[in-house]
Amino acid sequence: FRSSAGRLDGKLREKTLTLDTLNPQVKAVEYAVRGPIVIKAGEIERYLEEGGTKPFSEVIKANIGDAHAMGQKPITFLRQVVALCTFPELMDSPSFPEDAKRRARRILQGCGGHSLGSYSASPGVECIRKDIAAYIEQRDEGVPSDWENIYLTTGASDGIMTILRLLVSGKDSSRTGVMIPIPQYPLYSAAISEMDAVQVNYYLDEDNCWALDINELHRSYQAAKQHCQPRVICIINPGNPTGQVQSKKCIEEVLHFAYEENLFVMSDEVYQDNVYAPDCQFHSFKKVLYEMGPEYFNSVELVSFHSTSKGYTGECGFRGGYMEVINMDPEVKAQLVKLLSVRLCPPLAGQAAMDVIVNPPQPEEHTFKQFHQEKSSVLGALAEKAKLTEKILNAVPGIKCNPVQGAMYAFPRIFIPPKAVEEAKALGMQPDMLYCLRLLEETGICVVPGSGFGQKDGTYHFRMTILPSIEKLKVLLGKVRDFHIGFLKEYSGLE
């Protein structure tokens, strides 16, 4: 109720926009990666900056997949190309390699007024879309890619939300069900909340390296059909937070399932360049679909996502990404382009960064040597840190960590004693949140509780990144170990 009379009588005027009147879908949204524990970590950081004392001298932010923030260096060639695009006067500088200038010229020629400051067409700069298609064809060993199916996006998150927005409709029992892996990257649950869709969980198999089990997909789908209309399945491969790299067989099973049940497939492949385990390999959903034959390849509706934020470039701040759209109804595609046009276009610097990623220095180019060195160094370090993290965590009593086959995270299972579980419940919080808050307060290490990603009832986890420098990571893991042992002691009554 709002009075329409003025309030110059001195009474307190009610605000129009309050928690009560706020869009309820917004209230429902949660995003743990930047949620309460990260806010707390920020408060502690400020406290330390202002001279406060804690049992530690710095907060280690291992909550977010931001490589540069943890000291990873940008790829020189990428920054040279983007700098040339930003300030073309640099084309006259002898300090910039010809390889970079050539690419920058190509990009700028595709821009209005040859400027990064022009809007591009809403799907992105045409020559960049073509470069991406060429990259996909080469990555997938010849599977054809049509540049008109490629859309540049403002990070992968933007593309994922746009596609979900097309798919989600209906009320009550006809509401769109969106199948997502548990554990998942909470962009998906946040989007589902905001769009008032139905979240349909399928549980990854922790005892089997977080593999996707087709029987679990069937179970989940059948159960969901009772109360909603499951229409889309989301897969993250390599996985976030789990780090598992799916086998080709598993991907085939998912695609076959999607074909049988007429599900729209969204494959989040932003970690495709982050595969560490020697016995694992990235298989694109598109390539596997192709190899299943034309009846599948010409019918399953699939959108695959990539980003500039991960891989070996770690360019999160550029907000670059693309999606490739397979077998989308042409009328729906026109609607997609219309929806994209309202936001005009993705940031041009991010589009340029994406172009360099799909069109990097080749062996015959002068810039290849340094590029290859930098790329190998980053990926080698990540692989080393993946292995180290798994090893150290598995040596801690009460922690079990599946192999970090890919991506940028470890998602170890932590044993939380019943006394701690009860204390958490009494405090109205999730047990792994209590754990992570205590870890933060005692060691300064910020990780995200597994409850923020989803997990089987009665199990607890946390997600940490493997991004800190090797030295810092060792320190971090040592502190986690000591904390966990202490935590177990404290709550098992063995004092």
Place this chain on the structure above:
Amino acid sequence: FRSSAGRLDGKLREKTLTLDTLNPQVKAVEYAVRGPIVIKAGEIERYLEEGGTKPFSEVIKANIGDAHAMGQKPITFLRQVVALCTFPELMDSPSFPEDAKRRARRILQGCGGHSLGSYSASPGVECIRKDIAAYIEQRDEGVPSDWENIYLTTGASDGIMTILRLLVSGKDSSRTGVMIPIPQYPLYSAAISEMDAVQVNYYLDEDNCWALDINELHRSYQAAKQHCQPRVICIINPGNPTGQVQSKKCIEEVLHFAYEENLFVMSDEVYQDNVYAPDCQFHSFKKVLYEMGPEYFNSVELVSFHSTSKGYTGECGFRGGYMEVINMDPEVKAQLVKLLSVRLCPPLAGQAAMDVIVNPPQPEEHTFKQFHQEKSSVLGALAEKAKLTEKILNAVPGIKCNPVQGAMYAFPRIFIPPKAVEEAKALGMQPDMLYCLRLLEETGICVVPGSGFGQKDGTYHFRMTILPSIEKLKVLLGKVRDFHIGFLKEYSGLE
């Protein structure tokens, strides 16, 4: 109805996502600025590129407020700062001024790992938020601005949609009504469609230079209350497409109205640096609110928007912008930050560009001279083109153009003979769409029909930008004149 059986029997498999199953809110969205006529212009461009012949040699795209695409040059200093941020190795280059290096260093110090490739905090880099607050205080001659009320956005469009998303809720007669000016920039109608809110039109007064009439606001509000819950009023000042710059008195009346009716105010001020008429001045909604006294300044909920895309920098492709949030309920603010966090952060290059705009070279700095020259040149040219456009169009029989007081567009009223109106109706299109299509086909000039922005029934307009070079603009206006005269002849039966 979807069969759950496989279709390996050779029958055509139905797609999951079709126009029928698509989110109906997406279907409802229209965005004329990149709509059907622009698509047609693109087709003609490709036809010309492939060697086809038309009565003209090039398409002139006067449909979108993209300055660089029409030949405007970037501000050198801005590009220097962003290039330095992108490739900090350039800090060692003597070709870059110290003023630019200082700003770049400041920005990078505010970035994770001192890299533009890190995510920033979701509201934006702290020092940039502070710089924006300082700019606002200086612009508004001392009215205090709190940096914690400033949020960087991915262009203004992103901020506008985010705020609307907070505000829009309810079903049936409790649906949120959003008051928007007619004519309007169709981001607003698109957002309202997509969010299933109710569009509440208030008509600007064409006979009075497109001024806002408070009586019309009252009329519109009272009529809307019958079928929805009007909760927010959007104002664009300087106006798009109208180019009117609102008087201080008018802004006061709007704010008083919002206070009385408990409306949330959204003021789109992206053209605040584009004021040409010597008798006009930009008054920020915030400053006017402040001058109305504490009972208003401490209670009216107001969000003001700015962008890097317009002004004198024209950096559309960077997708930079900010919003300042006044008197927002603190619990709602926390919800806003949560919503922003799902998209992580706005692009860092855009944030850096915004920083330069609010923290440009000062008179005592070496770089001031060239900066001031470039800025004056751009704004002087725009002012000249505004005047020229108004003058030439007003000299055409059957065209009446209000003064282009600000922004980047002319929105002339065009007389369309009844015969043409009938022909358009028979073809199932708006009369001004027919007009603009004919204009495009005969002259290659692409402008946007007034029906895409909204107009009083029975009136017709088109929106053109004043961005082409002065020479091209003269050619364009001459062709429009000749076309219009011919069009009048053709449809008035005087052959």
